[in-house]
Amino acid sequence: MMTGHSSGFPAPPGNVIVIGASTGGTRVLVELFAALPPLAACVIVVQHMPKFINASLCRSLDGQGPMPVRLAEDGDRLQEGAVWIAPSDCHCHLVGNAAIRLGLGPKVNWVRPAIDVTMQSLCLPPPGGRIIGVLLTGMGSDGALGLAHIKTLGGLTIAQDEKSCAIHGMPAAAVKLGCVDHQLPPAEIAALLGRLLGAGAPSYCRPRPEPATV
Amino acid sequence: MQKTTGSLTAPEPALPAARSVLIVDDEPTICHCVTVMLHGTGFGLREAQSGEACLEICRQGFRGIILMDLCMAGLSGWETIRTLAEEGLLEGSLVCLLTGSAIPPSDCAGIADAVFDYLPKPFGCEDLLAVLENASQHLA
Numbered sequence: 001m002m003t004g005h006s007s008g009f010p011a012p013p014g015n016v017i018v019i020g021a022s023t024g025g026t027r028v029l030v031e032l033f034a035a036l037p038p039l040a041a042c043v044i045v046v047q048h049m050p051k052f053i054n055a056s057l058c059r060s061l062d063g064q065g066p067m068p069v070r071l072a073e074d075g076d077r078l079q080e081g082a083v084w085i086a087p088s089d090c091h092c093h094l095v096g097n098a099a100i101r102l103g104l105g106p107k108v109n110w111v112r113p114a115i116d117v118t119m120q121s122l123c124l125p126p127p128g129g130r131i132i133g134v135l136l137t138g139m140g141s142d143g144a145l146g147l148a149h150i151k152t153l154g155g156l157t158i159a160q161d162e163k164s165c166a167i168h169g170m171p172a173a174a175v176k177l178g179c180v181d182h183q184l185p186p187a188e189i190a191a192l193l194g195r196l197l198g199a200g201a202p203s204y205c206r207p208r209p210e211p212a213t214v
Numbered sequence: 215m216q217k218t219t220g221s222l223t224a225p226e227p228a229l230p231a232a233r234s235v236l237i238v239d240d241e242p243t244i245c246h247c248v249t250v251m252l253h254g255t256g257f258g259l260r261e262a263q264s265g266e267a268c269l270e271i272c273r274q275g276f277r278g279i280i281l282m283d284l285c286m287a288g289l290s291g292w293e294t295i296r297t298l299a300e301e302g303l304l305e306g307s308l309v310c311l312l313t314g315s316a317i318p319p320s321d322c323a324g325i326a327d328a329v330f331d332y333l334p335k336p337f338g339c340e341d342l343l344a345v346l347e348n349a350s351q352h353l354a
Contacts, residue, residue: 023330023331023332026330026352027345110323138326140323
C-alpha cells in the first residue's frame, strides 16, 4: 500500500536512472557501483535473479560505493542519491517517477521482475529532469522495449557493449530497435553517469569507502 | 579433517554450498581441467558427465554452484536447467553456463533468469575463479 504524500518528503526527483541486468549482471553491477560517484538521481536496479540472493546482492552493492542500496518495498518514495533493487517474483512499477509500486502479474518476457515493466512505467520528468536507461548483460530481449520507451520520453539510453558482456542478448535486442544512444563497457558507463549527474549529490550520501590497504 | 574413534573413521564434513561446485560436461577433458584449476582453492568439485547425472546428484541433495555445459548428448544443458527449475532443485544453487557457442534467444525462453552467470569456452583459471567467487558470495 502506498504511503500518503507528506510535506516532510522531498519533492519528486527530477532525475531517474533504471538499470536492467540478467545473466552475468551481478558482476557488472559490482564493477559499476564501485566506480560510480554519488549521483543526483534515484537509481532503480532490476536484476533477474533467484529470490534467495536478493539480500546478498543488496549487501554486495551497498558496500561498493557512496550511495545507500536497499531492497525496494511497496510504497517506497524515491530519493536522489539512493539505489533501490527490485525484489524477485514481482514487477516493480514506478508511479509518477516518484514512488515504487510492487505488483504480481503475469511474467513479461518470461521474467518477473521484468526490466521492460519498470522502464515502461516511467513518465515524462519535470522540466530539467533527466531519465536514463541502462541495459546490461543478459539473455533474451527484456529491456529493449523499455529503452525504446525511454527514448520516446526524450531520455538517454545506454547499452553494455558486446566486448564486455557475458551475454549480449538484451543489449543487442535494444541496439536492433535503434534506441541506444551509447554502447559502453561498465567503467565508461559509470564515467558517463558521473559526468551527467555527479554534481550536486545530496548530503546523505556516505563518503566513498576507502580501498583496503595491504 | 578426519577424526578416529576406535576403529571408526568419521566422514569429512560436507562443504557448504558456497564452496561446492558441480561441473556438468560430457567432455572428460573439461572436467579434468576444472579439477586442476580448482586444486588448492578451497572449492570442492563433483562431476556429472551428463544432464541425467546432474539431475540425480541434485535430487540427492547437492546445492552449490553448477557449471553447466549446453551441448551434451542426451539431455542438453537447457533441458537439464528446465528440469532442475521445474523440480525446485535450483533453490540454494546458482547455475553458470559453459559454452563456446552463441545462444539463440529461443533456447533460453522461460529460464533466462535461472542462469546466474556465463563462462565462455575456452576459459582460464582466473576467469573460472572470478565466476565462482562471485557466485560463492551469494551462497554464503
